[in-house]
Amino acid sequence: MRLLITRPLPDAVLDAARAEFDVTVRDSNLPMDHDEMLAALREFDVILPTLGDRFQAEVFAACPTPRAKLLANFGVGYNHIDVAAARAAGVAVSNTPGAVTDATADLALTLMLMTARRAAEGERLVRAGDWQGWHPTQLLGLHMSGKTLGIVGMGRIGQAIAKRAHFGFGMAIRYVTRSKRDLPELPEAQGMTDLHALMASSDIVVIAAPATPETHHMINAEALAAMQSHALLINIARGDIVDEAALIAALEARSIGGAGLDVYEFEPEVPARLIACENAVLLPHLGTNALEVRSQMGLMAVANALAHKQGRPLPNPV
Incomplete structure (x- = not known):
């Protein structure tokens, strides 16, 4: 199962993801653009996006039958994702509460x-x-x-x-x-x-x-x-x-x-x-900028992705 991680993440998170998935890590810290999001929906089974990756209704309208079936969001806030549009396209959404x-x-x-x-x-x-x-x-x-x-x-x-x-x-x-x-x-x-x-x-x-x-x-x-x-x-x-x-x-x-x-x-x-x-x-959006916290967030997102892979209920659905 192919997993796209949309930002570089701590090594512990990448190691956990690579143990379970065929992982591609996007090497930019900038938000994904429209074409990147479309390609991700078409080419990957799971996407691990984060703040700024605006998976809005127009993105799903341009890809109504995506290969991806889960957006395992890195972060508790998910206002950058149109959850209703994602669900309509058959894509579940999870987040990482508690860790933050x-x-x-x-x-x-x-x-x-x-x-x-x-x-x-x-x-x-x-x-x-x-x-x-x-x-x-x-x-x-x-x-x-x-x-x-x-x-x-x-x-x-x-x-x-x-x-x-x-x-x-x-x-x-x-x-x-x-x-x-x-x-x-x-x-x-x-x-x-x-x-x-x-x-x-x-x-x-x-x-x-x-x-x-x-x-x-x-x-x-x-x-x-x-x-x-x-x-x-x-x-x-x-x-x-x-x-x-x-x-x-x-x-x-x-x-x-x-x-x-x-x-x-x-x-x-x-x-x-x-x-x-x-x-x-x-401050430049530092709310969770501690290594152990960002690692916990990432591991929680990977746990959601793994549950999806194994056909189990998502630990943190939204």
Whole structure:
């Protein structure tokens, strides 16, 4: 059975895949283009794609009877894949939940601290040779301990962020989520139904919701206007949940305290106006960038592919 891996992956993942499949590894880190996706669907039995490989309806329309029967996605997010169109073409889709939870939550706390304590501004000051020494009012930021954290999306990652923030920093937790959650480990967490009320009552807001048509531009100009002037927005989910133009306007006007972003609406494109915002911390989608985590993700994707090969139920269908 032929398997295409669309990006170079850690050696442990490639070794596991080669033990079970005839493996081809695409040697580019850029997303696949339309013709590459068509060729992959026609020539391989299983494809292991990842973020940026846009297997959308038009791709399946151009290949209505693909040889490939599984897209074993590398990553928990799969908004780059039109799952309904894939199923209509007889192609199953799987993902890698669980493996990414702790690493993504850790990255959220990294961005929270960097943004609150203006760490990126401080590093730029030192690297530019402009630091003239300590003084009492230099780069004053937000003391994170004891503040209120609002979480948009309370799935695995949202809960992992909440636990770190509450038990590590004594933060009060408020959240909005699509479905009712039983949170025995966070009994004092306050569920809310109104997004704007959440944003208005939080010192830091973290976006941890999945990218769906319903969450597109959920964080718009009105939602940002509800935030307090010192409050921070953190996004470790997907870029298009936030109206990037509205966020830039809020940062430029300093109507919010700042933003910490690991994802962007049109990544890898980052607007020059956003780059110019000193009150924004900008990371290059590092949410799971630890070797052991990326290896676990890859091994989970291979396990889905192997289940397909052996005719077993997929461990992680979407």
